[in-house]
Amino acid sequence: MAQSEESTEGAAKQYRGEVFDESSKKPLVFATLSVEGTNISTITNTEGNFLLKVPEDITDGTVVVSFLGYQSKNIPLSSLKNNKNKISLLVSVTALGEVDINAPKDAAALVKEALARRGDNYFDDPTLMTAFYRETIKKRRKNVSLSEAVVNIYKTPYSSLRKDAVELYKARKSTDYSKLDTVALKLQGGPFNTLYVDIMKYPEYIFADGSIEDYRFKFSRSTRINDKLVFVIKFEQYESIKDPLYKGELFIDVANKTLTSAIYTLNITDKNLAARLFVRKKPAKVDVWPTEVAYRVDYREKGGRWYYGYSNVLLEFKVDWEDKLFNSVYSMTAEMAVTDWEKNLDGQLPKVRERLKKSIILSEEAVGFSDPDFWGQYNIIEPEKSIESAIRKIQRQLRRARAKNGSAAP
Structure with missing residues (x-):
């Protein structure tokens, strides 16, 4: 399996929660959560809920939450709770006029x-x-x-x-x-x-x-x-x-x-x-x-x-x-x-x-x-x-x- 020995055999901490649009409060479906510097990641489901499992020996990492067309958010792993984490993301819009003229x-x-x-x-x-x-x-x-x-x-x-x-x-x-x-x-x-x-x-x-x-x-x-x-x-x-x-x-x-x-x-x-x-x-x-x-x-x-x-x-x-x-x-x-x-x-x-x-x-x-x-x-x-x-x-x-x-x- 493509996992380190620690992640497959060691105990893992679980973090549950939801990712949603900050303005509309609607769930963001298929948002990605990944632990920075590792290959650990997961995806939100069709209700915007997620379950992230992280080996217990990783205690000071950063979770990057990203979604198409939204500003990504970096969250310290230490600030996440085991349950009921609520993560909101802001829409990111760039006008075509701002695009590089060489594009x-x-x-x-x-x-x-x-x-x-x-x-x-x-x-x-x-x-x-x-x-x-x-x-x-x-x-x-x-x-x-x-x-x-x-x-x-x-x-x-x-x-x-x-x-x-x-x-x-x-x-x-x-x-x-x-x-x-x-x-x-x-x-x-x-x-x-x-x-x-x-x-x-x-x-x-x-x-x-x-x-x-x-x-x-x-x-x-x-x-x-x-x-x-x-x-x-x-x-x-x-x-x-x-x-x-x-x-x-x-x-x-x-x-x-x-x-x-x-x-x-x-x-x-x-x-x-x-x-x-x-x-x-x-x-x-x-x-x-x-x-x-x-x-x-x-x-x-x-x-x-x-x-x-x-x-x-x-x-x-x-x-x-x-x-x-x-x-x-x-x-x-x-x-x-x-x-x-x-x-x-x-x-x-x-x-x-x-x-x-x-x-x-x-x-x-x-x-x-x-x-x-x-x-x-x-x-x-x-x-x-x-x-x-x-x-x-x-x-x-x-x-x-x-x-x-x-x-x-x-």
Whole structure:
């Protein structure tokens, strides 16, 4: 695992709290908290809550709290409480008029330059990353499945065409949802769904050969992130392009021409074309098509080099059964946060039989490990209250079903 001996074997202090906008008081989703000078970090959940675990031997560190378009905040570790920490951030806005006059005037040219410089601006050494991965499936607004894993990511240099390898270290699911007959969809690919959102490593998944010319790029605004001037560039496909491509925003560091974040969605102009992209297998009497496909990736900087830090994917589908009056709406969310990393000096990858396959369905691989000692040592994304309550409800249903079956047995 890409963690020091102290962080994996020693006891850890836990700090819980929330990060929110200072003016509106709204939670900031996917804000990053990292311990300065270390590789320890975590991410806020969809309610703005966080859980940060720090080895007990680190007592005088500084926690850096950052979020896209906001002023970062440095907080002494000694001033954090174990619970109910409330951290507010201020919006950071910079007018385009303040931008360096030497900055590129052509948005498309800036995007191409950022992609071309990935070998210069991002990690150029093989790296072993520890990441926390979670996928949830909801039927309308109700959580019906939750699977989590700690994985090793064997990241190859950004200048290399060699693909990354992923090794499943530990996984769990909350219960056996198949007995409830609630999940009609399964997410194939597991952690690869999020890993391939790393645009700088896998530009072909969004800007395939030549397809970058199918997009219109324009400057939207500028902001400051960690005291760095960042352009926000909007992009969308030309109206003449019929294939479902993407639209969204790219956040590019002006000084270094570095992509720091990207938020984008699939432009679903034709539901049948979009369905062919995502639906691998379905019953004959059912139609399944995506209604929303959204992505996000964030990069982090250390020592002048950037690396993949966090990504998420939201897939929303409609399922229309031929013999049912109403259709069902399912949403799948997959997210992965790098919580630690170290250089993989020899560049070795795990043996082929130990690597995750791109066709993995995590909810089938996760056999329900119950190991609180293990999970207590790792930085994970704090579960949402709605997920926790859904888990408790499903567990109660299962206990009742088992008790009923047990009493009916001869």
